[in-house]
Amino acid sequence: MIHLDALVAHFKGQSIARFTDHVPALLAETLRKKHGDSPRWEHALLDLPAFDNLNVDLDRGVLLQGQTDEAMLHDALKRLMPWRKGPFQFGETFVDTEWRSDFKWDRVSQHLDLTNKNILDVGCGNSYYGYRMLGKGAKSVIGVDPNWLFLYQYLSVRKYLPEAPIWQLPMTLEEMPEELECFDMTFSMGVFYHRRSPIDHLYQLKGTLKPDGELVLETIVIEGDKDTVLMPEDRYAQMRNVWYLPSVDALKLWLERVGFVDVRCVDLSKTSLEEQRTTEWMDYLSLPDFLDPNDESKTIEGHPAPVRAVMLARKPK
Numbered sequence: 001m002i003h004l005d006a007l008v009a010h011f012k013g014q015s016i017a018r019f020t021d022h023v024p025a026l027l028a029e030t031l032r033k034k035h036g037d038s039p040r041w042e043h044a045l046l047d048l049p050a051f052d053n054l055n056v057d058l059d060r061g062v063l064l065q066g067q068t069d070e071a072m073l074h075d076a077l078k079r080l081m082p083w084r085k086g087p088f089q090f091g092e093t094f095v096d097t098e099w100r101s102d103f104k105w106d107r108v109s110q111h112l113d114l115t116n117k118n119i120l121d122v123g124c125g126n127s128y129y130g131y132r133m134l135g136k137g138a139k140s141v142i143g144v145d146p147n148w149l150f151l152y153q154y155l156s157v158r159k160y161l162p163e164a165p166i167w168q169l170p171m172t173l174e175e176m177p178e179e180l181e182c183f184d185m186t187f188s189m190g191v192f193y194h195r196r197s198p199i200d201h202l203y204q205l206k207g208t209l210k211p212d213g214e215l216v217l218e219t220i221v222i223e224g225d226k227d228t229v230l231m232p233e234d235r236y237a238q239m240r241n242v243w244y245l246p247s248v249d250a251l252k253l254w255l256e257r258v259g260f261v262d263v264r265c266v267d268l269s270k271t272s273l274e275e276q277r278t279t280e281w282m283d284y285l286s287l288p289d290f291l292d293p294n295d296e297s298k299t300i301e302g303h304p305a306p307v308r309a310v311m312l313a314r315k316p317k
Contacts, residue, residue, distance in 0.1 A: 001155070002155075002168070003162075006167075007023060007167045008021060010140070015181075016118055019180050034148070037148070037149070038152075040079070041149065045076070045152060045156060045159060047072060048072075048073065049069040049072045051066035051067065051068045052066055053066045054066040056161065060135075061087070062087075062089065062132065063089040064089060064090050064157070065089070068091050073091055082284060083097040083281040084098045084125065084126070085126050088128070088157065090156075097281055100275045103275045104218070105132050108267065108310050111266040114133055116137065119133055119139075119140065119141045119185045119186070120141075120142055120144070121143040121144070121186075123145055123188065123191035124144060125145060125150050126150040126151075126154045127141070127154040131164075131166065134165070134166060139165065141167075142183075144175075145169075145170070146170055146172050151170050155168075174204065179207040181208070181209065182208070183208050183209055183210060184209075185214045186208045186213065188205055188218070189216070189217075192218075193219050194243070195244075198254065199258065202254060206258055206259060206315055209315040212314065212315060213315045216311075216312060217255070217310075219308065219311075220245050220306050221245060221307055222245050222246070222247055223247060229245065229246045229250055230244075231244055234301070235301055236303055237287070237290040237299045248311075255313045259315070260315060262312070263311065264313075265311050268308075268309050268310075269307065269308055270308075271305070271306040
């Protein structure tokens with residue numbers, strides 16, 4: 001299902017083989033158990049119809065165009081709801097995801113050179129960003145995320161791009177071997193504030209990178225100086241698993257203390273109601289429900305509304 005044989009063969013003899021050679025063993029038990037809804041999601045994948053004259057564009061989006069059974073396609077994709085990261089264009093079906101992740105990608109990608117890079121995407125979701133990385137010239141992308149629905153959503157695109165050098169693995173960064181030092185770039189986007197031990201997370205990210213490798217870290221931040229950190233008492237924007245929201249200066253200091261150099265913030269953006277919202281493809285509560293109805297500058301708990309920073313940092317040679 002995840003093409004592990006192709007993964008191992010693709011990286012044979014490369015430094016990443018220090019990781020990929022061990023992936024089948026690392027995932028054996030996970031893949032045996034799967035998820036309770038796996039049979040339903042697998043049937044949705046099987047029902048995805050073939051395209052004639054398929055045309056793929058991963059630069060301007062994740063766009064798959066061609067002739068197909070549009071009704072069957074739409075029905076199969078609907079059975080993989082909720083869709084959170086995207087959007088995706090499958091034929092005439094526009095999967096309007098909760099997040100307009102293309103907004104974030106446009107903010108991030110303009111600061112990066114992905115050409116011929118082997119990339120690790122931590123907390124990759126459904127690999128929307130991974131596919132966009134290929135569109136910007138990445139040599140390969142390996143995404144890790146323990147969410148099984150996201151894995152099947154990734155596979156819905158992979159079904160039409162079987163030779164694409166992108167793999168999504170149902171595991172966490174913490175389950176990967178330490179100090180691999182084999183990736184040219186590592187992304188951690190929308191993950192950091194969910195980590196109970198943020199400094200450990202930074203060390204783990206650093207351990208994945210080759211010397212002179214680049215980290216792309218995107219997370220929620222708050223205003224303040226290098227000593228400013230918010231730890232919500234209970235929830236943040238209705239999320240229970242938010243632990244630390246540092247200022248940009250504090251985050252820069254943490255990255256430097258861990259050993260990164262050339263640390264800089266390249267983008268700072270407030271999350272808009274156009275970027276995250278309820279849609280036909282994710283019909284649960286979303287950002288508009290998590291903000292103070294009388295003051296959109298605050299969450300419903302009274303914290304500062306989400307502002308997201310993109311930090312770049314380099315591992316020393």
